[in-house]
Amino acid sequence: MFSNYPKQERLSDSDAQAGRKLTRRGVLQLGGLGSAFLIAGPGLLAACSSDTTPKSSGLQRGGSLQIAIGDASTTDVLDPAKSINQFTALLGGLIFDPLLRQDLDFKPQPALATKWSVSSDARQWTFDLRDDVVFHDGTALTSEDVAFSIARHLDKSIGSRLYGRLSASLKPEGIKTPSKTQVVLNLETPDGLLAVALASRYMFVLKKGTTSFDGKVSGTGPFELANWTPGASFVVKRSEKYWASGRPYLDEIRGIVVADPASRLRSVTSGPSDILDTVDFTLAPSVEKQSNVKLANLKSSFFVNFAMDQTQAPFDDVRVRKAFKLALDREKFLQVVFGGHGTISGDVPVLPSDPTYPANTLVKRDVEQAKRLLAEAGYPNGIDVELVTAPLRAGMVDAAVVFAESVKDAGIRVQVKQQPSANYFTSIWLKVPFYVSYWATRQSTEEAALTLVSNGTSNESRFANPEFDKLIQEARTSADEATRNQKTKQALEIAAIESGWIIPAIIDTLTVMKRSVQDVALNSMQILDMSGAWKGNS
Incomplete structure (x- = not known):
């Protein structure tokens, strides 16, 4: 049974110098490729946490932030089942929530599901849901929405990236909703890794009956979709209905597509963008010389x-x-x-x-x-x-x-x-x-x-x-x-x-952001989690 997020340990420079043991992937480097801040170093958070307290002091609420993105297409859709690039993964992570999350060691952690259990033969999985979640349109989240979201991946015509994976052990008739806050999956064959599969970025939870992804899609995530143009840009606004009390801190996040790597970097170092998705390592030395930006490296x-x-x-x-x-x-x-x-x-x-x-x-x-x-x-x-x-x-x-x-x-x-x-x-x-x-x-x-x-x-x-x-x-x-x-x-x-x-x-993944950007979470599936991000003084 899993009931809580793992506590994120805040390590100091002295801990790093002492060679304190870390998990295989739980290392973030910040402020240059040669200097290390570990796990929850100043201004960065290693993984998602249920703790809504900001990890850096001096929290400032409000304001907007712009992300420069390189990987996008004019044919992009907001259907999580078909997410194929960083543009759709990042935008999906802002407006939707997953059933489960993955930490930096690929272990499933709670999200919309607070806890879950599996039978000894790994043929039945039971998920208990949060009872305080609403969609952006004000509709309460129930087990029916989760059941619908999982069942979509079992419909071959949807074209889900998870179809082959989930259909190997689960059939639509095996999805049960004994209560509004519980989902039970009865499998055709044992599946010891089902929770890991359901923590995939393709498994964002949708409102039951969702068929269109072209207009304003209603999710349960920290931000509501204001507008977007496939392959070009998006704008999301702070959701007042988000279940994590006090979050998100930003009023608005804008995404803009800048295909050229050098231009994308300049948009952060000397332009209007605050953060970019990834940067070429060949360009990293030029970043280290600039005082207004910082580097983060997810190993x-x-x-x-x-x-x-x-x-x-x-x-x-x-x-x-x-x-x-x-x-x-x-x-x-x-x-x-x-x-x-x-x-x-x-x-x-x-x-x-x-x-x-x-x-x-x-x-x-x-x-x-x-x-x-x-x-x-x-x-x-x-x-x-x-x-x-x-x-x-x-x-x-x-x-x-x-x-x-x-x-x-x-x-x-x-x-x-x-x-x-x-x-x-x-x-x-x-x-x-x-x-x-x-x-x-x-x-x-x-x-x-x-x-x-x-x-x-x-x-x-x-x-x-x-x-x-x-x-x-x-x-x-x-x-x-x-x-x-x-x-x-x-x-x-x-x-x-x-x-x-x-x-x-x-x-490794290398990200560049202005020094005013605080508490961005880097994770294995969505790359950037902005629910706890905020902007301070440069």
């Missing part, structure tokens, strides 16, 4: 990857896929693109320190072996491919350029083609044979279920391996953590060698 929080569609030539040959993996100089990639701020990975979406990380990967560069594999696959004189990218996320364009330079020694001739950010997820993602993408890190079994199982809606490489699917299914249905870890590890070893995913490293 090991995302990865830039290369997706080879293995249903299309030449990537339908596993020898070609292996050759591409072996030809990449991962150390060079990490140093040049991200300034070393990350950890080398062997093409799996987890850190080497994770218990599910496989021992057998192609992480060691071997140019001669790559050449031999290409020759065996029918390319004795090398191979020509086109790699598509866009400046959606920090490092995506540089990643493509460095990749092309790194693999040419193996006879892999890569032509990099940069596309505009605005149409990337409609015309490039899941459509072209070879492209650059990015993902937030997640709990490893959940990440695999979302991105690598054969029926996953976000399976970028079209990876399809029955043994992999079987192992992930066995991991997900086990109530024993050790068994889950072992099954997931076996599955990821298959993916590391055979899949069309190249993941050179797990990377």
